[in-house]
Amino acid sequence: xxxxxxxxxxxxxxFPIQNLPYGVFKPxxxxxxxxxxxxxxxxxxxxxxxxxxxxxxPLLKGSDCFHQPTLNKFVAMGRPAWREARATIQKLLSSTxxxxxxNANFRGKSLIPVSKxxxxxxTNIGDYTDFFxxxxxxxxxxxxxxxxxxxxxxxxxxxPIAYHGRASSVxxxxxxxxxxxxxxxxxxxxxxxxxPSQKLDxxxxxxxxxxxxxxxxxxxxxxxxxxxxxxLVLMNDWSARDIQRWEYVPLGxxxxxxxxxxxxxWIVTLEALEPFVCEAxxxxxxxxxxxxxxxxxxxxxxxxxxxxPAGHDQASVVSNTxxxxxxxxxxxxxxxxxxxxCNLRPGDIFGTGTLxxxxxxxxxxxxxxxxxxxxxxxxxxxxxxxxxxGDEVIFSGFCKGNGYKVGFGTCSGKVLPSIP
Amino acid sequence: xxxxxxxxxxxxxxFPIQNLPYGVFKPxxxxxxxxxxxxxxxxxxxxxxxxxxxxxxPLLKGSDCFHQPTLNKFVAMGRPAWREARATIQKLLSSTxxxxxxNANFRGKSLIPVSKxxxxxxTNIGDYTDFFxxxxxxxxxxxxxxxxxxxxxxxxxxxPIAYHGRASSVxxxxxxxxxxxxxxxxxxxxxxxxxPSQKLDxxxxxxxxxxxxxxxxxxxxxxxxxxxxxxLVLMNDWSARDIQRWEYVPLGxxxxxxxxxxxxxWIVTLEALEPFVCEAxxxxxxxxxxxxxxxxxxxxxxxxxxxxPAGHDQASVVSNTxxxxxxxxxxxxxxxxxxxxCNLRPGDIFGTGTLxxxxxxxxxxxxxxxxxxxxxxxxxxxxxxxxxxGDEVIFSGFCKGNGYKVGFGTCSGKVLPSIP
Ligand SMILES: [Ca+2]
Ligand SMILES: [Ca+2]
Ligand SMILES: [Mg+2]
Ligand SMILES: [Mg+2]
Ligand code: NI
Numbered sequence: 001x002x003x004x005x006x007x008x009x010x011x012x013x014x015f016p017i018q019n020l021p022y023g024v025f026k027p028x029x030x031x032x033x034x035x036x037x038x039x040x041x042x043x044x045x046x047x048x049x050x051x052x053x054x055x056x057x058p059l060l061k062g063s064d065c066f067h068q069p070t071l072n073k074f075v076a077m078g079r080p081a082w083r084e085a086r087a088t089i090q091k092l093l094s095s096t097x098x099x100x101x102x103n104a105n106f107r108g109k110s111l112i113p114v115s116k117x118x119x120x121x122x123t124n125i126g127d128y129t130d131f132f133x134x135x136x137x138x139x140x141x142x143x144x145x146x147x148x149x150x151x152x153x154x155x156x157x158x159x160p161i162a163y164h165g166r167a168s169s170v171x172x173x174x175x176x177x178x179x180x181x182x183x184x185x186x187x188x189x190x191x192x193x194x195x196p197s198q199k200l201d202x203x204x205x206x207x208x209x210x211x212x213x214x215x216x217x218x219x220x221x222x223x224x225x226x227x228x229x230x231x232l233v234l235m236n237d238w239s240a241r242d243i244q245r246w247e248y249v250p251l252g253x254x255x256x257x258x259x260x261x262x263x264x265x266w267i268v269t270l271e272a273l274e275p276f277v278c279e280a281x282x283x284x285x286x287x288x289x290x291x292x293x294x295x296x297x298x299x300x301x302x303x304x305x306x307x308x309p310a311g312h313d314q315a316s317v318v319s320n321t322x323x324x325x326x327x328x329x330x331x332x333x334x335x336x337x338x339x340x341x342c343n344l345r346p347g348d349i350f351g352t353g354t355l356x357x358x359x360x361x362x363x364x365x366x367x368x369x370x371x372x373x374x375x376x377x378x379x380x381x382x383x384x385x386x387x388x389x390g391d392e393v394i395f396s397g398f399c400k401g402n403g404y405k406v407g408f409g410t411c412s413g414k415v416l417p418s419i420p
Numbered sequence: 421x422x423x424x425x426x427x428x429x430x431x432x433x434x435f436p437i438q439n440l441p442y443g444v445f446k447p448x449x450x451x452x453x454x455x456x457x458x459x460x461x462x463x464x465x466x467x468x469x470x471x472x473x474x475x476x477x478p479l480l481k482g483s484d485c486f487h488q489p490t491l492n493k494f495v496a497m498g499r500p501a502w503r504e505a506r507a508t509i510q511k512l513l514s515s516t517x518x519x520x521x522x523n524a525n526f527r528g529k530s531l532i533p534v535s536k537x538x539x540x541x542x543t544n545i546g547d548y549t550d551f552f553x554x555x556x557x558x559x560x561x562x563x564x565x566x567x568x569x570x571x572x573x574x575x576x577x578x579x580p581i582a583y584h585g586r587a588s589s590v591x592x593x594x595x596x597x598x599x600x601x602x603x604x605x606x607x608x609x610x611x612x613x614x615x616p617s618q619k620l621d622x623x624x625x626x627x628x629x630x631x632x633x634x635x636x637x638x639x640x641x642x643x644x645x646x647x648x649x650x651x652l653v654l655m656n657d658w659s660a661r662d663i664q665r666w667e668y669v670p671l672g673x674x675x676x677x678x679x680x681x682x683x684x685x686w687i688v689t690l691e692a693l694e695p696f697v698c699e700a701x702x703x704x705x706x707x708x709x710x711x712x713x714x715x716x717x718x719x720x721x722x723x724x725x726x727x728x729p730a731g732h733d734q735a736s737v738v739s740n741t742x743x744x745x746x747x748x749x750x751x752x753x754x755x756x757x758x759x760x761x762c763n764l765r766p767g768d769i770f771g772t773g774t775l776x777x778x779x780x781x782x783x784x785x786x787x788x789x790x791x792x793x794x795x796x797x798x799x800x801x802x803x804x805x806x807x808x809x810g811d812e813v814i815f816s817g818f819c820k821g822n823g824y825k826v827g828f829g830t831c832s833g834k835v836l837p838s839i840p
Binding site: 126127132153154155158159161162163164165166167168169171178180181182183186191192194213216217218219240243246247248249250251252253254255256258259260285288289290336337339340341342343344345348416419 | 546547552573574575578579581582583584585586587588589591598600601602603606611612614636637638639660663666667668669670671672673674675676678679680705708709710756757759760761762763764765768836839
């Protein structure tokens with residue numbers, strides 16, 4: 001019989017007992033931030049569970065990792081501790097376990113409706129990196145900017161291209177995004193124009209949260225890289241295409257990206273995603289030795305983008321895609337990131353890059369969907385080339401199990417007008 | 421009469437009473453890290469000074485900013501607190517003030533020979549940014565890689581180009597730098613090669629340490645930007661030219677930089693540098709309005725690079741240059757960094773980019789000095805195109821006052837062989 005919780009969880013919920021994603025929340029506006037786990041429409045308060053001594057396994061007994069305001073300490077502990085925590089929580093929430101089920105007082109204290117809490121960034125992000133690992137996205141960008149001949153530069157096929165992002169402006173789902181101002185490409189002989197971005201875009205991505213780090217100077221082997229990944233979140237790498245286009249040669253994107261990056265609050269662990277492993281695309285040319293992994297794994301995660309245009313009640317679906325199209329796997333990304341000795345720290349994140357699929361309705365950003373504004377998008381009464389003030393962008397994602405979903409919830413943000 | 425300390429300070433010392441730079445140190449291997457100020461060959465232990473109640477001004481009295489393991493809290497307090505601290509410390513160390521001078525017991529506790537302490541990173545660096553703001557460096561790089569026709573792209577003259585760097589691998593002066601491995605440009609039709617970098621280089625830079633930050637979405641006006649800068653350090657942005665060249669299109673440098681960045685331990689405050697302000701180069705075309713400052717200020721800081729080749733006792737000077745050649749000022753860099761709403765946090769750093777001067781002997785990296793390896797450098801018996809294992813690179817810098825120097829000490833690192 002399938003694992004079941006004593007808490008009623010709708011079959012469409014993203015958070016059944018098979019998932020158990022981790023986040024950080026405040027039960028009351030004045031509370032200290034603390035780790036929690038999502039179950040149905042509730043948050044299980046791990047501060048309370050730990051305080052009650054219910055983490056009684058050898059690794060977590062007596063640990064203060066759930067008495068921290070972030071998950072950094074817990075994710076640093078590594079897979080054995082994650083397994084122990086998952087087993088403890090899964091047992092505690094199961095329909096056959098009386099400890100929490102039959103203790104109304106403790107249940108009231110440790111299970112809080114998610115609608116009542118404030119979600120915060122799950123980790124203190126030391127560094128944020130963004131990859132560019134979808135071949136469909138790289139191809140489309142190449143055609144738009146450089147034409148159909150060799151749209152993807154040769155280096156792309158040999159290394160998972162990435163850039164360092166800005167950690168300070170990573171925000172939690174629901175945070176408003178102020179439209180950035182900046183310089184845009186000059187027309188003719190004029191100086192560049194300056195003003196609010198006219199080409200504000202989203203990028204549908206997922207991001208990996210780093211577990212145990214590595215020492216500076218010590219690369220991580222690609223076949224051990226999975227042990228350094230705690231789990232995944234949804235990520236919107238908001239992008240100002242006009243700012244980016246003028247600034248990015250020769251040192252890459254800077255102000256076109258650093259005004260905000262949104263992540264979803266619940267980190268879905270690799271353990272919870274294990275039943276949804278699938279093969280990654282075949283890589284041709286074959287990867288160099290340090291990127292050649294014994295088993296190449298992607299995950300079958302359905303991803304959806306909706307836009308709720310300013311002044312409208314209804315959101316429209318603008319993309320349906322899947323994580324499984326990712327060309328360079330997460331473990332290849334991590335191995336590449338560290339091959340020069342660069343150190344990752346627990347709680348760091350790295351984004352996959354825009355997750356475009358092969359179909360016209362599976363593209364991961366407006367630049368691709370509207371072909372850089374050439375083909376405006378119809379949104380149930382509104383038309384868009386790029387985002388307008390008041391537009392809300394909502395990502396969601398889930399894996400389909402047998403009678404349940406393992407999901408990521410949503411990653412959303414509304415565009416706020418630029419400050420004059 | 422000139423300000424003088426009761427501590428004897430040699431006229432060549434970088435750390436007279438006119439300087440008073442801030443760092444973080446451990447007096448004993450087991451001590452807690454704590455803030456200190458350099459004076460001659462000593463470190464003044466601010467933990468002890470604060471514990472003794474000697475910070476008795478209105479802003480610092482009762483503050484625990486000097487009981488922290490980093491300077492983040494102090495730098496966040498802003499210029500009024502910095503002025504108050506400087507006045508207190510300058511008075512305490514002056515030859516006419518008995519409090520410390522005549523108290524042998526307290527002097528022994530709070531003044532520690534710098535040779536006995538371990539220096540640490542002065543702040544917790546949330547984000548590290550690197551600019552590209554020397555015209556001489558940009559021109560030389562352009563000629564080397566793209567030829568003499570228009571070596572500097574047009575956008576360079578309108579915006580201080582920058583990229584996000586890796587914060588985790590910023591290390592303190594003296595830390596060994598492991599030669600990075602990575603992919604290099606393919607020859608002909610072969611796949612790219614992989615192995616230890618064959619073109620390991622240094623980049624002579626200075627970095628600004630951010631004081632009070634700004635809120636996400638709220639740009640800092642260029643004329644107020646100086647209030648957000650606590651001070652400066654020397655910085656070596658170690659660079660693997662072969663790795664960088666293959667990876668950097670289209671998203672900029674990544675693994676060619678992220679294996680290590682060295683900073684000097686003492687933050688020299690803008691207050692201490694004030695007597696050495698000089699005009700910045702004239703900017704043509706004129707900067708856009710948000711970068712046009714009422715007063716454009718550089719600093720007259722002599723900078724020197726020495727290399728001590730592996731197996732040699734003697735270091736050779738390979739460059740003499742000056743901070744004053746910097747094209748985009750620090751305040752323009754900061755205003756540009758935030759114009760899109762990007763938030764800076766106290767303790768963040770941003771590097772100036774390689775500080776090359778106009779003369780052949782004032783270049784800031786080996787790529788320029790040896791013209792990408794074409795003109796090997798003679799080092800008193802050794803020859804170098806790029807750095808070899810065991811080579812030590814030593815930066816120093818100071819301002820010349822009347823009978824004293826305001827200096828930065830050194831920023832050094834030795835190249836360690838790559839790990840097989
Ligand atoms: Ca992206
Ligand atoms: Ca640099
Ligand atoms: Mg972003
Ligand atoms: Mg560096
Ligand atoms: Ni960073």
